[in-house]
Amino acid sequence: MKTTRSVLVSLFAAALLAACGGAAPEPKAPVEKAPEPAPEAPKPEAGGEAAAAGPDAEKVALCIATANAKRAKFSGEPPKVTVRHILVKYKGAKNADASITRSREEACLRALEARDKLAKEGADFDEMVKQYSEEPGAASRGGSIGAVERADVVKPFADAAFELSVNQMSDVVETDFGFHLIFRTE
Incomplete structure (x- = not known):
């Protein structure tokens, strides 16, 4: 996984440098190393969900x-x-309902999908709450939990919420309750 991560970082750095007008490094090493992690992906053999995730x-x-x-x-x-x-x-x-059967990995990807629809496609937050949120009553409130103090919510949620500017959305945040997308309104 470290090899894959370093390849992604190298490719990202090259793209960033190219976009900023800098000289991009030769992509030979990352391109050659990219196929290497593929054989490692099925490594978790004992019923591991990462193996099922495949690509x-x-x-x-x-x-x-x-x-x-x-x-x-x-x-x-x-x-x-x-x-x-x-x-x-x-x-x-x-507090997950018994009807929730998705894995942690699937939930993260689902939250990522909602984030991408909001951030990249300009989807309506209320519609995304209705489609993706599994908090009881969230759809009728538009996902609002109102004004909160740090002590009102769990630490990862608070840390993400309080670092946001008004009208800014967080990236995916994990708490014991699942994966969140947080949008600060005030």
């Missing part, structure tokens, strides 16, 4: 890493923020 294994790994990125409390942050969110649950998540 999406890299996408899943990146999604999980993003969702669990370290965030910290900012100095000077407001005492409260008003937020809306989309919650995608998975089997075994805290």
Whole structure:
């Protein structure tokens, strides 16, 4: 996985340099190394879900890493923020209904799909809440949980919510309840 991650970082850096007018490094090494991780993907043999993910294994790994990125409390942050969110649950998540059968990896990818529809395709947040959120009553509230203080929500949610500017959406964030997309309204 580290090889794959370094390849992705190299490709991203090359694209960024090219977009900024810098000289992009030769893509020979990343292109040659890219096929190497493929044989490693089926490694989890004992019923591992990563093996079932197949070609999406890299996408899943990146999604999980993003969702669990370290965030910290900012100095000077407001005492409260008003937020809306989309919650995608998975089997075994805290308060997940018995009807939820998707894996953690599938839930992360589902949250990522909702994020992409919102950020890249300009989808309506209320519609995405109706389509993706599995929090009881979320659809009727547009995903709103109102004004919250840090102490009102779990730490990963608070850290992500309080780092947002007004009218900004977070990336995928994981808590014990599942995967969230958080949109700060005030």
